[in-house]
Amino acid sequence: MKKRLKYIIAAVVVVLLAYNSVYFEKLSEVKAEAATGKFDAASYAATFWDTKLMPGLNQAVEVNDLMAQLQSDKEAAFKAHSNALGIGNIRYFLIKGEGELSSINENDVTILAMADGEQKPVKIATEFVYGNAVRDALGLVDLNDFSNTMDLNNVSEELNRKIRTEVVPPFRAAAKKGDKVTFIGAIELNKEHLRLDEIEVIPVALEVVKE
């Protein structure tokens, strides 16, 4: 009798737990509901580009000023001008500058810009546009808009695709060696292992200045 009571209590507990653990729905209805709320990285990226990135370009720091600040007070420069979604040493900056187009290569162009008080080559990526620099440089992406990291990464991919297809081609078509060029773009720097001689800019705005 005592044993039977034990089993009955155990069964009741299991049923109660199961009842509060799962719920059943029609799969077709769940899928239909999910489809309406599916994240569209392309439209998010387009909206982000138009409403946040473009208006925020005026926050870009002059490459010359940034280099000088990084040399004099790295911590302060990172604190003032860098952004990143995660923690760690990799941080992103939105920079701007102008200079003479010194070389046009298959994967990039080099601009001789004033940096750290002297004319320095700044590499602008035109072919391999990857990473999260553009997405994160302004610090305007809200993580709460994303339910998973794939969606977040897809936004970067869409932004980079936009750069490859909309920013780079008109510039490459018009630019000649020796032209004066202005640029705004994002760069990635490692706070712990700072290398200022290997900066590569992911361009957001790239124009040949007509004299």
Add this chain to the structure above:
Amino acid sequence: MSPKVYVEEKKTKPNGAAVAKPLQGPADYKRYLVKFQSLIALFILCLVIGLLSDKFFTVANGWNVMRQISVNICISVGMTLVVLTAGIDLSVGSILALCGAITAGLLKFGLEFPGMDMFVGFTMLGAVLAGILTGTSLGMFNGWTITRFKVPPFVATLAMLTIARGLTMLWTEGFPISNLGSNFAYLGTGWLLGIPVPVWISGVIVLAAVIVTKKTRLGRYIYAIGGNESAARLSGININRIKIIVYAIAGALAAIGGLIVTSRLNSAQPNAGISYELDAIAAVVIGGTSLSGGRGTILGTVLGAIIIGVLNNGLVLLDVSPFWQQVVKGFVILLAVIIDKANSKGE
């Protein structure tokens, strides 16, 4: 001049309990030193780190350390039970990852049965129970292979380490499962009565394990099996059953550790828990549990886990490279084993 002779007298209270005896000579001092060696080591460690870093003795850092070690405590308690039976469980890190991933996956995506046009959604309770059940089942499987096929625990659990990691990759497709909701995040990041929830969870587990090892038949059987398996068998203990239970508990506790990790990050990472088994074994060994079984305590393991946690925290605060941190930890474990061996010889 006659030499001093220290005579050890057995004194007991009327109820049979031992009466605390004042220290009488060098042998007593040595015994106490040995008994409290982990505590002394922890004290010295805290003192040194506290002197070198002004951030160490802060309330925030204290809670941070407690949060971090709570996962290791969960795993280490299970590992202690396994080691007490003269076994070892190398699969706890992978089980932790799999259970965290299963909980996260069920919570976020549920289960789909397209043939039946059925979707099974999981509440937080359901997902958590499923994770713990998975850990328990895998632990039972470990125990079953060890007892049924006489596979050495090292090999059986090494196999499970790979199996569980592979299953985690299959379940997650190699991607993290993130944004699991604020209710679930509360498990790893919340506070209850001014104490972090993970600390409560690990505290309850420690309390339960102390009661089991000290006050129950199961606890006595575990020590008996580790002390002398043949004698335990001859005295009528169902060795296989106890071992399966012990590995199942280790699996369940690894699963709870997985829930804490997943909740804390609000994301199940396919690579979570890598080498956590080593930290757990280190905590067990530093805590004075003999790897040959039959000797050790849960509280010793907790102390070992705290030492590992404080050491990790201290090395980070002192900006020591992660590579050096591993070297230092390795030497600390080695030192603990050497001291333990020396003490065993002395006894």
